[in-house]
Amino acid sequence: MSHVSDLISTDIAQYLSAHEKKHLLRFITCGSVDDGKSTLIGRLLFESKMLFEDQLAAVEADSKKWGTQGDAIDFALLVDGLAAEREQGITIDVAYRFFSTDKRKFIVADTPGHEQYTRNMITGASTADMAVVMVDARKGVLTQTRRHSYLVSLIGIQHIVVAINKMDLVDYAESTYNKIVEDYMAFAKQIGLKNVTFIPVSAFKGDNIISRSPNMGWYHGSTLMGFLETVEINEMRMQQQPFRLPVQWVNRPNLDFRGFTGTIASGLIKPGDKIRVQPSGKESSVARIVTQGGDLPMAVAGQSITLTLADEIDISRGDVISTTEASAEVADQFEATLIWMHDEPLLPGRPYLMKIANNMVSTTVTAIKHQVNVNTLEHIAARKLDLNEIGVCNISLDKPVPFDPYEENPDTGGFILIDRLTNNTVGAGLLRFALRRSHNIHMQHVDVNKAARSAIKQQKSCVLWFTGLSGAGKSTIANLVEKKLHAEGRHTYLLDGDNIRHGLNKDLGFTDADRVENIRRVAEVSKLMVDAGLIVITSFISPFESERTMARGMLEDGEFIEVYVSTPLQVAESRDTKGLYKKARSGELKNFTGIDSPYEVPENAEIVVDTSGGSPAEQADKILEYLKGNGYC
Incomplete structure (x- = not known):
């Protein structure tokens, strides 16, 4: 028994050793909805004997429940794991599956075909070496086929297989195959795809998947599995590129060790190599290449390592370590x-x-x-x-x-x-x-800075950013605040929404895109005025939280004071001094905030004033109390 056990152990060890040495091919299946991507992968898993008996039994049972092919196995169910996918017969999420043959290991990503899930397709394609673009022989090249092919070309996938599927449903007609090849190649030339291989298949019946189909004697090319097993992928490509190590974290377990950890994106590195850290541009040389298994004499793309350097230089997460002879831009x-x-x-x-x-x-x-x-x-x-x-x-x-x-x-x-x-x-x-x-373009150093300009005015510069619905009372209160500050000898400037649109922003309308640009320009002007040492007062609806956050982010902490002028829509509309709400309700004025364009209420405004109660003068006094209490004037 001991001898038999030793033989079995030896066989297992040999199998695992051979398996480890196989090259790995990552590929995706993509294309339009219902072109048969999941069925194709299920067929590959089945034919490569990668299913356990309980998996096969489960999919046979699910085929009877969810399948659409009578008593036949619905191979798509091997991949479509979400209940919603099985119910609708579509792929929603990206499904990754592993399988192996005697010649190669594979990881395949089944990506969704629906336009609304294109983002999931991009996720699957981001790590792929090759793409299988599925085309339904009955429908030909569709918009989503073109979209996925264009994305594949953008991402830089070099090898494309166009699997013309469901040939059994067009009587295996060579003319149908040739027409699709002609249409796809015309598009492929436009987008610069060069390595394109066409294979006519039936994923459901197994034609040209593992073995050559007797139903298509006119086709003399490879089967799909034959192509997957033999396609040449340049696995050394990233090792041949210049060295790049994006720093993930600074490894400092004790006072005697300081290293810089990350996964090598490209190239190779050896102890003694001269390096440059970017964006700082500081230079040093590699002292050690440290890994969990010990120091290495060389490391290449794809390895996770820690570099120690000959010199103490400042490096942070996000920096990139390059070699000096071929640095990143x-x-x-x-x-x-x-x-x-x-x-x-x-x-x-x-x-x-x-x-x-x-x-x-x-x-x-x-x-x-x-x-x-x-x-x-x-x-x-x-x-x-x-x-x-x-x-x-x-x-x-x-x-x-x-x-x-x-x-x-x-x-x-x-x-x-x-x-x-x-x-x-x-x-x-x-x-x-x-x-x-x-x-x-570089920032020019100036000797008179913001602090000096504020000091001579005896105030702390800032922006009072008034936001609220049209008719809320922003301009009225903002004007009163400036009058009170001016009376106290403060240096101010009021940027009013209507006034700005007569000059700086006269070219902008009221679409969402124009509103964003309107606020961006005002924020840039406000930033310059704060640098001049002024107390800046802006009065704009500024309906989107994103743009108010952008404006706040342009200034230093404490320089942006958001003033939310809170008024119920019905109260603001009842005032309607400019007749804008009336025009918006009648359809004469499009994209009007509060009617057919949203207003996003501030969640963390420094000051909130409610103009449905209390006079504008009282609200202005409240804002002045805030400024004085926080040392602005």
């Missing part, structure tokens, strides 16, 4: 391709958080240069981006970051946008290049 303004992934539209001027590598910075889309029509690839003028739309934009960051163009290094050139209020991921982007102005 550093900039704070870029052209980027942006894929919008949120129900609320992207509006230029609205602030977001940007996560790039391990760096988190504040960013604003300064301009949408154009939107891309995924059907025609036409460049369309746009003032906003809606859900699933793709645009080329200029973006501005609040500080310089190290980066590489996405085409050269996805880890240091790809980013996500995060909503500052909800922390939801709202967009994914690819940095193309730094704008020239990013390198050519």
Whole structure:
């Protein structure tokens, strides 16, 4: 028995050793809804013998309950795990599955085909080496087929298989296959896809999945599994790129050790190599490469390591360590391709958080240069981006970051946008290049600063930001506050919404995009006036919390004082001194706050005044008491 046990142990060890040495291929399936992506993956799992008996029994039972193919196994149920997916017969979430053959290991991401879940498709594609684009032979190339193919080309996936599925439902017609090949290749040439392979299949019946189909004698290419097992992926590509280590954390377990930990994004590093830390530009050399298993003589892309350096230099999370001979670029303004992934539209001027590598910075889309029509690839003028739309934009960051163009290094050139209020991921982007102005424009040092200007005026500069509905009484109270401050010898300036629109903002209307730009400009002017040492008073509806947060973020702590002029809508509407509510109710005035455009009530305003009770003079006195009590005047 001992001899038999030893033989079994030896066989297992040999199997595991051979398994470890197999190359791993990551790929996605994508395309339009109901093209058969989940069925295809289920078929691959079944044919590669990757199912346990209890799994097979469960899917047979589920096929009878949820399936649509009579008594046959519905292979899609092996992948569609959510109850909603099974009920609707669609994929919603990204499903990752592992399978293996004698030649290779695979991780496949089944991505949803519905347009509203395009964001999930991007998630699955972000780590893929290859894409299988599914096309229903009955329907041909659809809008979502083009959208997913365009996204695949943007992300930089090099190998594409177009699996023309459901050939059994078109009598395995070669003419149908040829027409789809012709249509897809015309689009592929437009978007620059070069390595495209076409395979006619029936995922349901197994034609050309594992073995060649007798029903399509006219096809002489590879089966799908044959292609997956043999396609050549340049697994060394990222090791051949310049060295990049985005610092994840500073490892300081004791006073005798200080290292910088992260996963190598590209390239290789050895002790003694000269390095540069960015964005600071400080230089040193590698002393040790430390891992849990001991020091290494060399580390390459994909490894998680800790570097110790020969010199004590300041390095923080988000910094990037490069080699001196091939350093990353550093900039704070870029052209980027942006894929919008949120129900609320992207509006230029609205602030977001940007996560790039391990760096988190504040960013604003300064301009949408154009939107891309995924059907025609036409460049369309746009003032906003809606859900699933793709645009080329200029973006501005609040500080310089190290980066590489996405085409050269996805880890240091790809980013996500995060909503500052909800922390939801709202967009994914690819940095193309730094704008020239990013390198050519620098802050000029001045000797007379904000503190000196405020001191000579004997006041602390700030912004009183009045916000509230039209008719709430903002302008009336703001005007009284300035009169009282002026009477006390204070240096002030009042920026009123209507007055600003006669000059600086006369080119803006009242759409959401224009309202965002209106507030952005006012916030920039207010910032300059605060720097001049003034007490600035602004009176704007400023209906969106995002823009008020943006304005607050431009100033130092304590310089932004939000004054919420609280008035019920019916009270504000009853005043209607300008007749605006009447026009809005009749449809003559579109995008009017409180009627057909929202007002987001401040949650943490420093001052709240209710003009439905109390006189404007009393409310103004309340604001002056706040200023005096907090040392502003």
